[in-house]
Amino acid sequence: MEVLLMNMADDHAVKQEENITQEGCSPEPSKTDIGRKVRKTVDLKLSSSSSTHDELETAKEENERLKMMLEQIQENYKSLQSRFFEIIKQESAIEEGSEEPELVSLSLGRSSPTGSKKDDKKTTICKKTEEDDHNKSGLTLGLDSKFQLSTEIVSNPSHENSSKDANKVQKRPSSDEDHEEGVEQKSQVKRARVSVRTRCDAPTMYDGCQWRKYGQKISIGNPCPRAYYRCTVAPDCPVRKQVQRSFEDMSILVTTYEGSHNHPIPVSATTMASTTAAAASMLLSGSSTSQPALSTEINGLNFSSSLHENSRLPSYPTITLDLTASPSSSSSFNYFNRFPTNCPATPRFPSTNLNFSSPLVSNESFTQEHYFYQKSLTDTLTKAITSDPSFRSLISAAISPMVGHSSAKPGDGTDQRGDSFSQNLMEAAFNSQSLNDSSLRGSSYFKGFESSSSRIGSSNQSSSLSFSSFNAASTLAFDNKQGKN
DNA sequence: CGGCTTTGACCCGCGC
DNA sequence: GCGCGGGTCAAAGCCG
Numbered sequence: 001m002e003v004l005l006m007n008m009a010d011d012h013a014v015k016q017e018e019n020i021t022q023e024g025c026s027p028e029p030s031k032t033d034i035g036r037k038v039r040k041t042v043d044l045k046l047s048s049s050s051s052t053h054d055e056l057e058t059a060k061e062e063n064e065r066l067k068m069m070l071e072q073i074q075e076n077y078k079s080l081q082s083r084f085f086e087i088i089k090q091e092s093a094i095e096e097g098s099e100e101p102e103l104v105s106l107s108l109g110r111s112s113p114t115g116s117k118k119d120d121k122k123t124t125i126c127k128k129t130e131e132d133d134h135n136k137s138g139l140t141l142g143l144d145s146k147f148q149l150s151t152e153i154v155s156n157p158s159h160e161n162s163s164k165d166a167n168k169v170q171k172r173p174s175s176d177e178d179h180e181e182g183v184e185q186k187s188q189v190k191r192a193r194v195s196v197r198t199r200c201d202a203p204t205m206y207d208g209c210q211w212r213k214y215g216q217k218i219s220i221g222n223p224c225p226r227a228y229y230r231c232t233v234a235p236d237c238p239v240r241k242q243v244q245r246s247f248e249d250m251s252i253l254v255t256t257y258e259g260s261h262n263h264p265i266p267v268s269a270t271t272m273a274s275t276t277a278a279a280a281s282m283l284l285s286g287s288s289t290s291q292p293a294l295s296t297e298i299n300g301l302n303f304s305s306s307l308h309e310n311s312r313l314p315s316y317p318t319i320t321l322d323l324t325a326s327p328s329s330s331s332s333f334n335y336f337n338r339f340p341t342n343c344p345a346t347p348r349f350p351s352t353n354l355n356f357s358s359p360l361v362s363n364e365s366f367t368q369e370h371y372f373y374q375k376s377l378t379d380t381l382t383k384a385i386t387s388d389p390s391f392r393s394l395i396s397a398a399i400s401p402m403v404g405h406s407s408a409k410p411g412d413g414t415d416q417r418g419d420s421f422s423q424n425l426m427e428a429a430f431n432s433q434s435l436n437d438s439s440l441r442g443s444s445y446f447k448g449f450e451s452s453s454s455r456i457g458s459s460n461q462s463s464s465l466s467f468s469s470f471n472a473a474s475t476l477a478f479d480n481k482q483g484k485n
Numbered sequence: 486c487g488g489c490t491t492t493g494a495c496c497c498g499c500g501c
Numbered sequence: 502g503c504g505c506g507g508g509t510c511a512a513a514g515c516c517g
Contacts, residue, residue, distance in 0.1 A: 214511095219506080
């Protein structure tokens with residue numbers, strides 16, 4: 001990394017020299033002109049090399065600081081992970097003797113509206129849940145490709161094989177002989193649902209996936225019919241969703257998701273999928289308490305958990321993401337409410353050739369909003385690259401492991417190098433943005449840039465580390481730039 | 486013509 | 502055992 005920094009710094013000096021040379025270039029330069037130019041060039045080279053040396057020293061110091069920070073964070077992560085496993089072990093020991101397996105705690109260290117008393121045990125549970133969430137957000141929600149891991153917690157893997165299998169499971173008579181605890185837990189896990197409340201005038205909320213309606217029912221206590229949808233992105237995807245308008249407020253659309261996708265999901269669906277998976281994972285990782293319903297807020301979204309509203313139904317846990325109110329709208333990126341409310345039931349946006357996400361995702365619908373965010377990102381980065389060579393060198397050093405070798409040949413000259421570099425940078429920027437988006441780590445696309453160093457600890461995967469280093473480098477570069485100005 | 490929605494019928498679990 | 506309600510199936514119709 002440091003070698004690259006030095007190379008880029010040398011390039012910087014050479015480029016400056018070339019620019020100056022071109023400035024004073026006349027069609028037929030005389031010998032005196034040439035001699036003057038050479039002296040000028042040497043002087044400039046000396047002065048620029050000394051300033052470059054200072055910059056290099058600063059960069060080195062920053063580099064050391066970042067290294068130390070990374071080490072510290074890795075240590076913290078390890079200790080946190082070991083604590084987490086310890087707590088899980090303790091929890092499993094406690095739960096063996098517990099008689100209330102169906103209640104779920106979602107008190108993530110915040111005061112819940114329904115109750116405020118916390119005994120020692122509850123505090124432990126809260127800690128565990130919080131750490132669980134942290135770990136999950138880092139381990140399973142960091143990448144699209146990892147999403148499946150987290151959602152597998154939501155549904156029984158055997159349940160995912162086909163929708164027919166899912167139906168079989170659903171229709172399986174209760175007189176099955178095996179009623180061991182594990183089976184019950186699996187059933188409980190399979191039944192976990194995530195309900196999303198959002199204001200939407202359209203029949204359904206756009207969430208990026210393709211759905212096919214397969215049924216409709218008028219339910220008791222709500223004149224609005226409940227519609228049943230099945231995911232049609234893959235023919236055997238077991239994911240279902242129910243859509244029903246709230247009786248209290250007809251403008252509120254309640255969408256309940258069940259199951260996990262067994263196929264790559266579109267870019268625009270990753271946020272919803274990650275959110276529901278995180279919510280479900282959070283729900284299922286919760287422990288038994290005596291509180292029937294709790295609420296919390298994660299990433300600016302309101303989460304609340306409860307048992308199924310209808311007492312006739314088996315009491316499987318449902319977690320609700322309330323996106324109707326935006327109490328912390330300043331910090332939250334209310335993804336779903338930002339879509340136009342007159343969206344069609346199953347919108348099919350024109351596909352673009354852009355593919356900024358993981359290789360799993362291909363040529364799917366890409367919203368205009370994504371485009372503007374990414375364009376904004378692109379513009380900002382382009383400006384930073386073109387205007388600040390130190391930023392360029394730092395970014396290059398940071399993302400070179402991510403984007404591979406530059407396509408520019410050694411003798412191609414600085415312009416081409418800059419172009420390929422910019423291309424690589426854009427690629428890396430979009431990749432990192434995609435990571436940031438899919439992991440739901442930030443409420444805005446730039447959040448990852450702004451507070452990158454605080455997030456490094458939550459990502460322990462190699463690709464995430466690359467992203468983190470990219471963030472760190474960009475933060476550093478921006479700092480340097482600000483320092484100059 | 487293929488894919489989707491609509492809608493009545495059916496299955497199943499649960500409470501009384 | 503019966504009725505109720507949630508969930509699903511599948512035929513018919515609609516649409517691009």
